[in-house]
Amino acid sequence: MTGGAGFIGSHVMNRLVGSGCEVIVVDNLPLTKQTLPSLTCPSMFANTPADLSSYSGVVTQFINRARQGSALVIFGGGRQTRDFVHAYDVADAVLRSLKGESDGEIFNIGSGRPTSLNSLAKAVLNLAGANLDIVYEKPRVGDVKASFADVSKAEKQLNHKPIVPLEKGLRSMVEEAC
Numbered sequence: 001m002t003g004g005a006g007f008i009g010s011h012v013m014n015r016l017v018g019s020g021c022e023v024i025v026v027d028n029l030p031l032t033k034q035t036l037p038s039l040t041c042p043s044m045f046a047n048t049p050a051d052l053s054s055y056s057g058v059v060t061q062f063i064n065r066a067r068q069g070s071a072l073v074i075f076g077g078g079r080q081t082r083d084f085v086h087a088y089d090v091a092d093a094v095l096r097s098l099k100g101e102s103d104g105e106i107f108n109i110g111s112g113r114p115t116s117l118n119s120l121a122k123a124v125l126n127l128a129g130a131n132l133d134i135v136y137e138k139p140r141v142g143d144v145k146a147s148f149a150d151v152s153k154a155e156k157q158l159n160h161k162p163i164v165p166l167e168k169g170l171r172s173m174v175e176e177a178c
Contacts, residue, residue: 012091059084059173062121066128067177072121076139081114083148086164096158110149111162123167127174 062072093109121134154160 012094015088015091015095058082058117058120059124059170062124063128063170063173063177066124066130066132066174069130069132071133071135072125073135073137074117074121075137075143076117076145077136078118078121078134079116080143081116081146081148082120083110083113084115084120084166084169085110085149085162086166086169088164088169089160089162092163093154093158093160096160100158102157105153105157107154107158107160108149108151109154109160109162110151111166112149112151114146114148115166120166123170124174127167127171 065072089111090109093107097105097107118134124130125132125134151160151162
C-alpha cells in the first residue's frame with residue numbers, strides 16, 4: 001500500500017490488516033498505473049496525536065483546549081456548519097472504492113449532516129465534563145459558513161454509509177485525551 005503512513009492511509013492500512021490482509025506499506029511513491037477514484041471529505045476527525053497548530057482541525061482544537069481547562073474559541077457566531085466524518089468511515093469508503101467499478105469517479109465522503117460549531121463545542125464540553133466558556137472572536141477572512149457533503153453517489157455506487165456517529169467518535173477522542 002502506498003501512503004500508508006499518512007492520516008487516511010494509516011486508517012485504510014489498519015482496516016486491511018483487521019480484515020486479515022497482509023499489508024506492506026510504502027510511502028511517498030509518486031507513480032501509479034491505476035486511475036483511482038477521488039474522495040472528498042469536508043471535515044475528518046479521528047484519534048490521532050494532538051496537533052496544536054492553528055491549522056489543526058476544530059475537533060482537535062476544542063478537545064485540547066477542554067483538556068487544558070481553557071475556553072473554547074469560535075471564530076464567528078458559531079452557527080457555521082461542518083460535515084464531520086470519522087477517519088474509519090473514510091477508510092471504509094476508500095476500500096469500497098477500490099473493490100468496485102469506480103476508476104476515475106469522484107465521491108463526496110461525509111456524514112451528510114451539518115453540525116454547527118456551537119453544537120460541536122457544547123458536545124465536547126459535555127463529554128469532557130468541563131464547565132468552560134465558549135469565546136467568540138471575529139470571523140476569519142475566507143472561513144466557510146456552511147459545509148456538508150452530498151453523499152448520495154457514494155451510498156448508491158459504493159454502498160457506503162458512515163457508521164461512526166459524531167458523538168461516539170468525540171467520546172473516544174475525549175476519553176483518550178483526558
